[in-house]
Amino acid sequence: MGHEVVGRAIKVGSQVTQIQPGDRIGLGAQASSCLQPDCPQCSTGHENYCPHMVNAYAMPYPEHQGGGISYGGYADYVRAPAHFCIRIPDALASTDAAPMLCAGITVFSPLRRYGAGPATRVGIVGVGGLGHFCILFAAALGAREVVAISRTSAKRADALAMGATRFVATDEDPRWPDTHRASLDLIVCTVSDPRMPLNGYLALLAHGAIFVQVGSPEGDLPSFSPFAFITKDAKLAGSCIGPPWEIEEMLRFAAEKNVKPWIQLRSLKDANQVVVDMEKGRARYRYVLVNEKHANA
Secondary structure (H helix, E strand, C coil), rough: CCCCEEECCCCCCCCCCCCCCCCEECCCEEEEECCCCCCCCCCCCCCCHHHCCCEEEEEEEEHHCCEEEEEEECCCCCCCCCHEEECCCCCCHHHHHHHHCHHHHHHHHHHCCCCCCCCCCEEEECCHHHHHHHHHHHHHHCCCCEEEEEHHHHHHHHHHHHCCCCEEECCCCCCHHHHHHEEEEEECCCCCCCCCCCCHHCCEEEEEEEECCCCCCCCCCCCCHHHHHHCCCCEEEEEECCCCCHHHHHHHHHHCCCCCCCEEEEHHHHHHHHHHHHCCCCCCEEEEEECHCCCCC
16 A cells, blocks of 8 residues: 655755755555644554544645645655654664554554563464564563464464564364463464454453454454453454554664564555465465665665
């Protein structure tokens, strides 16, 4: 869709101070929001929850920001408000930083917000574009346990290499909800299949644990028993990308901890085939499109 864009600034507005021409910058899934001082979200650093959020692709900018359309990054040049353009740390390669700008922040934000660290047992449902980032970041945050949960064991070796300490294959062990019951303090669910075994996932919540849904199912989530939360003082939460300040924090953290996504580089001219391959589940684990005309910029 043309989000997660990294390039060089070639021109900046007269009131822009934080970015200079020549800076290497990134634009994630969000290109703008209302940015009004009376907006409860924008005025408190939660621009990603503004009801007037503008995606990085195929959405109109507000009239008070000059109007026009956000066209995304399948292009040689992109125009976007400086507030949402993030400087990339020197220690991060552009190809590594790009997929962090949406996929990375989608999981980094709830991990940080809900305290993933040495005292926390973290479960990650799905080992894909989002899930692999979640494993990498949970491990880098020093989580006490990092448990990858997938349908089959096909990605077990990859997950362990990324930093998982345990792997659960739900289709291969009919007793998995009992075997791993009440063993996790935080679960981040990255899958978007509405047929997910949700009640099984909830059985893994320990007392006071949190289940965060970041995958976006096209249909409704499966029904679940409220006692999965009532009897454990557990919580159900959702999370959507992150604001600019948190993306900056994530990039600094990734540079400091040498977090490197598992990516495959493809040419921008092959974008249509890349989408087909992605839909067929061939990505391991994020495709990054390279615009050869500007690859050395």
